[in-house]
Amino acid sequence: MLSKKQIVTWLTLCHEVLEENKTWLTQLDTAIGDADHGNNMHRGFKKVHAQLSELADKDIGAIFKAVAMTLISTVGGASGPLYGTFFLQAGNKMAGKQELSETDVAAMMRAGLDGVKMRGKAQPGDKTMVDVLSPVTEALEQNINDGMPVIEALAKAVEVAEQGVKDTIPLVAKKGRASYLGERSKGHQDPGATSSKLIVECLYKAARA
Ligand code: ADP
Ligand code: MG
Numbered sequence: 001m002l003s004k005k006q007i008v009t010w011l012t013l014c015h016e017v018l019e020e021n022k023t024w025l026t027q028l029d030t031a032i033g034d035a036d037h038g039n040n041m042h043r044g045f046k047k048v049h050a051q052l053s054e055l056a057d058k059d060i061g062a063i064f065k066a067v068a069m070t071l072i073s074t075v076g077g078a079s080g081p082l083y084g085t086f087f088l089q090a091g092n093k094m095a096g097k098q099e100l101s102e103t104d105v106a107a108m109m110r111a112g113l114d115g116v117k118m119r120g121k122a123q124p125g126d127k128t129m130v131d132v133l134s135p136v137t138e139a140l141e142q143n144i145n146d147g148m149p150v151i152e153a154l155a156k157a158v159e160v161a162e163q164g165v166k167d168t169i170p171l172v173a174k175k176g177r178a179s180y181l182g183e184r185s186k187g188h189q190d191p192g193a194t195s196s197k198l199i200v201e202c203l204y205k206a207a208r209a
């Protein structure tokens, strides 16, 4: 089970970790994009963080929907609407909840991932955030279905996310700005997959908090 407090902690940690990794994420986006991913993500989660105290009375679904609106309006680029859609769909799925059961955690990730795929039309292997969010969702669904406690399932999800990020390196980008580079996108780690990994890692840390 994850409490609402842990969900708020997750979003707080996202702000901290994206701030710490801002320069790195932007460097990754310098190689195969337009050198703004770290700044985009940091701008968005800084605004989210500033709103968290006002949101604490709302249910988890409503918190996620407010996060979505903030990300859509502040992050910009491709990743703003995509992460916005992730939290919008996760928010719809978690509507009215004051805490998340193990199954809810998997269902939240599934709803978010499906939203990202519908909005951005990327499939696994296209060298995007889907290369992390998709295997993470599958691992969570499987492990939670097998009765694994949420902390352990999230620890596994972090390992899967790390592998997903590494697996983007040899891929040729099929979606987003990096796809304009064609074969030259090979050999570089995808920035959005990297930020997704950081966000999953923060969820694990929040589950342990
Ligand atoms: P922009 O490319 O508009 O500057 P960002 O730099 O913030 O936006 O985000 C780039 C990241 O967005 C990429 O590394 C990739 O992971 C992700 N991305 C781009 N297009 C898509 C898409 N269609 N579906 C899923 N993820 C995408
Ligand atoms: Mg960019």
Ligand code: MG
Pocket (backbone or CB within 6 Å): 034, 036, 077, 078
């Ligand atoms: Mg940009």
